Amino acid sequence: MRQGTDVPDILDVDVVTHGRLSKDAVEYARSKVADIGRRTQRRVLHARVRLTRHSDPAVDRPVVAQANVDMDGRLVRAQTDGANAREAIDRLDSRLRRNVARAADHWEARRGRLPRQSEWRHQSEPTHRQAHFPRPAAERRIVRRKSFTLEPCTVDVAALEMDLLDYDFHLFTEKATGIATVLYRGGPTGYRLAQVAPTPACDLAPFVLPVTFSPHRVPCLTVGEATERLSLLDLPFLFYVDAAEGRAHVLYHRYDGHYGLITPAGED
Secondary structure, three states: OOOOOOOOOOOOEEEEEEEEOOHHHHHHHHHHOOOHHHHOHHHHHHHHEEEOOOOOOOOOOOOOEEEEEOOOOOEEEEEEEOOOOHHHHHHHHHHHHHHHHHHHHHHEEEEOOOOOOOHHHHHOOOOOOOOOOOOOOOHOEEEEEEOOOOOEOOOOHHHHHHHOOOOOOOEEOOOOOOEEEEEEOOOOOOOEEEEEOOOOHHOOOOOOOEEOOOOOOOOOEEEHHHHHHHHHHHEEEEEEEEEOOEEEEEEOOOOOOOOOEEEOOOOO
């Protein structure tokens, strides 16, 4: 028990599995993540690990390891893969250590502190993970729909959230313009910005992130059209305006080869 808290240093980590994985793999994952409380001065309230093994022998790294850690109400996430369970878990442990340390270092971002430019260069490191399971297009379905309020924030805070959640893109409302915006990994700086209606950088809330801008308006599509375009272009995600709702959506490839759909709650 850490002094001044009622949260133990050693956590009871929830581990769930999908596919053929041994009990040793479960215990190894639990032991790697269980001491997360020792890596930060912040309270770690909960930790959960998901291990998935794909059965397709054509997949080079069939084991996917994901971890979600609740640090004082802020979610820190990591996802990796490996040729076997131990390799995937070792990579997960390394990546989670980095993200937990980063969360502690950047805690002041909640009060508006802007990261240094050198910190952004470190954060734009490639993920070195398989994009998604190569499921045939005819078998793909939208298996998860997530709806949440797009809290207005700056580009810098959006980048911080994207990195802590270990995502390749982040949908948010740009603070100064109120426009639905996606920040994603790409371009010469490692970060690229797309908006429903492209806006000059000078009109955005101040930020220091080295970012390039997409000059294109996002397409207006039905869900079916968006799914078809994502499949044909083999993109990791598609940012579009839903033709029925008139709101910004993001359709993306999940690690299991199916699709996920992110929709804003309420009005853009």
